[in-house]
Amino acid sequence: MSDDPLLSPRAKAGRAPDVFAPGGWIPMHAxxxxxxxxxxxxxxxAGGGTLACKLAEAGFSVVAMDAGxxxxxxxxxASDESEQTKLYWTDDxxxxxxxxxxxxxxxxxxxVGGSTVHFAMVSLRFRPEWFRSRTLLGYGADWPLDxxxxxxxxxxxxxxxxxxxxxxxxxxxxxPRYPYRAHEMNAAALALARGCEAMGIGWTETPLAxxxxxxxxxxxxxxxxxxxxxCSTNAKQSALVTWIPRAIAAGAxxxxxxxxxxxxxxxxxxxxxxxxxxxxxxxxxKARNVVVAGYAIETPRLLLxxxxxxxxxxxxxxxxxxGKNLMAQSNQAVWGISKDEIRSxxxxxxxxxxxxxNYDDNKDFFGGYSYMSQGPLPQLWANTQMSARGxxxxxxxAEMERYNHVVGLKIVGEMLPQESNRVTLADAKxxxxxxxxxxxxxxxxNDRALIDHSLRFMARALExxxxxxxxTQDDDTCHLNGxxxxxxxxxxxxxxxxxxxWDIRNLWICDGSVFPTVGGxxxxxxxxxxxxxxxxxxxxxxxxxxx
Amino acid sequence: MRTAIDKTMxxxxxxxxxxxxxxxxxxxxxxxxxxxxVRAARRLNGASGILxxxxxxxxxxxxxxxxxxxKAMFTPxxxxxxxxxxxxxxxxxxxxDAHRIRDAVYAAAALTGVVGTGFHVYxxxxxxxxxxxxxxFYGAPLGAPMAILLSxxxxxxxxxxxxxRGASPTVFGLPAGRTLAAxxxxxxxxxxxxxxxxxxxxxxxxPFMYAPVTIPPVAAGLLGxxxxxxxxxxxxxxxxxxxxTALLGFAGAGFHxxxxxxxxxxxxxxxxxxxxxxxxxxxxxxxxxxxxxxxALGLLEDHTDA
Numbered sequence: 001m002s003d004d005p006l007l008s009p010r011a012k013a014g015r016a017p018d019v020f021a022p023g024g025w026i027p028m029h030a031x032x033x034x035x036x037x038x039x040x041x042x043x044x045x046a047g048g049g050t051l052a053c054k055l056a057e058a059g060f061s062v063v064a065m066d067a068g069x070x071x072x073x074x075x076x077x078a079s080d081e082s083e084q085t086k087l088y089w090t091d092d093x094x095x096x097x098x099x100x101x102x103x104x105x106x107x108x109x110x111x112v113g114g115s116t117v118h119f120a121m122v123s124l125r126f127r128p129e130w131f132r133s134r135t136l137l138g139y140g141a142d143w144p145l146d147x148x149x150x151x152x153x154x155x156x157x158x159x160x161x162x163x164x165x166x167x168x169x170x171x172x173x174x175x176p177r178y179p180y181r182a183h184e185m186n187a188a189a190l191a192l193a194r195g196c197e198a199m200g201i202g203w204t205e206t207p208l209a210x211x212x213x214x215x216x217x218x219x220x221x222x223x224x225x226x227x228x229x230x231c232s233t234n235a236k237q238s239a240l241v242t243w244i245p246r247a248i249a250a251g252a253x254x255x256x257x258x259x260x261x262x263x264x265x266x267x268x269x270x271x272x273x274x275x276x277x278x279x280x281x282x283x284x285x286k287a288r289n290v291v292v293a294g295y296a297i298e299t300p301r302l303l304l305x306x307x308x309x310x311x312x313x314x315x316x317x318x319x320x321x322x323g324k325n326l327m328a329q330s331n332q333a334v335w336g337i338s339k340d341e342i343r344s345x346x347x348x349x350x351x352x353x354x355x356x357x358n359y360d361d362n363k364d365f366f367g368g369y370s371y372m373s374q375g376p377l378p379q380l381w382a383n384t385q386m387s388a389r390g391x392x393x394x395x396x397x398a399e400m401e402r403y404n405h406v407v408g409l410k411i412v413g414e415m416l417p418q419e420s421n422r423v424t425l426a427d428a429k430x431x432x433x434x435x436x437x438x439x440x441x442x443x444x445x446n447d448r449a450l451i452d453h454s455l456r457f458m459a460r461a462l463e464x465x466x467x468x469x470x471x472t473q474d475d476d477t478c479h480l481n482g483x484x485x486x487x488x489x490x491x492x493x494x495x496x497x498x499x500x501x502w503d504i505r506n507l508w509i510c511d512g513s514v515f516p517t518v519g520g521x522x523x524x525x526x527x528x529x530x531x532x533x534x535x536x537x538x539x540x541x542x543x544x545x546x547x
Numbered sequence: 548m549r550t551a552i553d554k555t556m557x558x559x560x561x562x563x564x565x566x567x568x569x570x571x572x573x574x575x576x577x578x579x580x581x582x583x584x585v586r587a588a589r590r591l592n593g594a595s596g597i598l599x600x601x602x603x604x605x606x607x608x609x610x611x612x613x614x615x616x617x618k619a620m621f622t623p624x625x626x627x628x629x630x631x632x633x634x635x636x637x638x639x640x641x642x643x644d645a646h647r648i649r650d651a652v653y654a655a656a657a658l659t660g661v662v663g664t665g666f667h668v669y670x671x672x673x674x675x676x677x678x679x680x681x682x683x684f685y686g687a688p689l690g691a692p693m694a695i696l697l698s699x700x701x702x703x704x705x706x707x708x709x710x711x712r713g714a715s716p717t718v719f720g721l722p723a724g725r726t727l728a729a730x731x732x733x734x735x736x737x738x739x740x741x742x743x744x745x746x747x748x749x750x751x752x753x754p755f756m757y758a759p760v761t762i763p764p765v766a767a768g769l770l771g772x773x774x775x776x777x778x779x780x781x782x783x784x785x786x787x788x789x790x791x792t793a794l795l796g797f798a799g800a801g802f803h804x805x806x807x808x809x810x811x812x813x814x815x816x817x818x819x820x821x822x823x824x825x826x827x828x829x830x831x832x833x834x835x836x837x838x839x840x841x842x843a844l845g846l847l848e849d850h851t852d853a
Contacts, residue, residue: 180752181680213752214752215752220810
């Protein structure tokens with residue numbers, strides 16, 4: 001039998017890979033398919049992986065499935081960008097609209113642990129006002145969650161991941177001290193800091209989910225720099241090395257290479273389990289509750305693909321909002337050449353950040369953005385030069401010679417929800433025979449205004465530190481949210497504050513899909529905080545007999 | 548047979564002891580109360596030597612890590628090596644007089660500490676964020692050059708002790724034992740401060756990381772009490788606490804060796820992990836200072852008004 005994790009499952013027969021020991025195994029509970037488990041979870045990333053842990057630790061029987069492989073980071077991850085594309089979800093999708101999204105590397109993952117296996121580890125809290133952006137700031141939609149409650153869950157996740165952050169955070173209400181201290185800033189981060197000081201705005205070290213001190217069997221970060229292609233030392237606190245081992249230790253079963261194609265719903269309108277493809281055939285797992293945690297594309301796709309005669313528009317879709325209000329985040333950058341060597345690829349890519357424009361409302365557009373220092377790996381950088389500037393041949397070679405002197409700033413910007421930005425089903429089928437997702441995306445006027453503001457500001461920040469030949473990369477996006485928004489009204493939302501679907505009460509959605517707005521920060525910490533809260537709420541509801 | 552030899556040896560030993568007694572009495576008439584002072588001076592040479600060794604290894608590793616970007620970064624290596632050499636010489640030297648070369652090397656070492664602190668402050672202040680946690684953690688460590696300053700000061704002090712001809716030793720006009728106790732206490736506090744800063748950087752992830760921020764400050768407090776008065780009394784607690792602090796310096800190196808093993812690749816990857824892990828030679832600074840503290844205590848006990 002092959003040990004290629006892309007070809008045959010590793011988590012089976014009562015054991016799962018021990019990610020901390022080469023060749024090691026940990027014992028894992030194995031549930032029967034014909035006996036209903038309390039929860040079957042579709043997806044094991046920031047939402048599903050976290051919730052699997054919380055539910056298993058609360059005593060529920062849990063099976064969590066992931067379409068991707070169960071990697072052993074110490075053995076399977078190479079310092080090679082091409083090899084590591086195996087971490088991305090690169091199945092067929094159709095993208096259209098005025099600003100088609102580029103799917104793959106920086107917005108999706110296909111692995112146990114989901115895209116946290118290759119995320120940039122940036123772990124930021126929402127600005128409190130964003131949870132009520134419609135009421136307080138006049139745009140988007142209000143969340144049904146109170147920021148103070150979320151603040152408590154943020155603290156729990158930061159503790160669970162031993163986030164390494166600054167001693168004091170300059171923006172927003174007070175927060176507890178980060179469990180680990182911030183990492184040493186590289187030259188790219190120092191450039192951001194100098195630029196901010198020249199522009200008269202604040203900056204700080206980015207709170208990151210990578211260890212700055214030992215933790216259990218995980219080593220502190222060695223600043224290898226291949227963070228976004230998979231951390232091979234386990235310093236990165238991905239779901240794969242944090243929530244998942246905890247979940248398994250608490251009795252959850254993880255099934256890798258298990259692609260869920262349909263959620264089964266009975267005549268009473270209750271979910272009864274999931275049909276999934278594993279080891280060459282379709283199988284069925286019975287469950288008392290189904291949690292969909294496939295992120296903003298695969299979650300609506302699965303709900304739409306699970307349509308029945310009773311739910312002809314897809315599951316949980318009486319509001320008609322499943323798949324709608326897809327929100328990417330703007331990810332534009334300004335680049336320049338520094339006289340001094342920067343070698344920005346050393347260490348985590350975004351060691352310094354400014355959230356100034358998330359907290360300053362004196363601007364002519366809605367929403368906010370943060371911007372961070374950058375550390376593109378060489379292949380990505382060559383690709384950027386080719387796609388954004390059309391360089392090829394000698395001109396590309398010449399540009400790459402200056403790679404060590406490149407300095408850049410990149411935003412994570414808030415894009416506003418629009419119903420026209422959406423996920424629907426295409427006619428084409430994927431390798432499992434399932435209709436693929438069609439992803440339609442266009443920027444709004446507000447999105448453009450935010451991007452313009454950020455590019456102008458960051459260009460001035462680079463000029464202020466004497467960077468030369470400044471140019472802007474004005475077409476990039478990252479992260480995907482929305483498509484199954486939470487809310488307080490079944491007519492205008494898909495799930496309630498507990499991530500429970502209004503239409504099918506034992507069907508839950510727990511990932512970035514539930515975001516009504518995205519804010520100007522990376523979403524992973526918020527997704528995990530929501531998952532922790534959902535776990536607590538399910539436990540409380542079960543105690544009340546209300547599941 | 549055996550008993551007969553033993554008896555002979557015993558007799559000889561008794562005779563030697565009697566002669567030594569006579570010799571000691573005679574010497575003390577010529578140089579009243581000199582031996583305890585020289586003994587304290589030699590102890591200080593030893594303490595200074597241990598500090599120098601710590602500085603030599605620590606600045607060697609850390610400045611190598613900094614690629615000796617500035618040529619001045621060689622200075623502490625040269626000076627601590629010289630200080631180590633003269634300390635070895637002084638430890639073995641029971642003559643009651645100061646030595647000009649030792650004296651000069653110690654003074655230069657102390658000066659290196661002052662200048663080094665200036666360099667390190669400059670390095671921190673030129674970084675964005677100035678006196679921020681980021682720069683205190685990762686810029687040039689502000690407290691580190693103090694170790695070579697202390698090493699030099701202890702050495703200079705040792706030489707002054709040897710020079711002293713009074714019944715109660717004084718240095719620069721101050722009572723030697725009490726001044727030395729105060730100086731050593733301050734050194735222990737400063738070193739504990741640096742350990743506290745760097746262990747905070749490590750988020751006190753291991754409970755033993757609290758040891759160097761609790762044990763040495765208590766020792767410093769006890770030394771401070773000794774400096775403030777009560778001299779000449781047997782201060783058994785201070786003595787034992789200083790011994791504990793001296794032991795901590797060695798144990799700390801052991802803990803740091805374990806810390807190195809917890810980095811990626813462990814000791815097999817020592818060329819990286821020794822540089823990135825906790826500094827192996829740093830904790831023995833506590834040993835050096837604790838030994839100096841013990842020398843101060845010795846002075847206080849031998850001279851009621853020192």
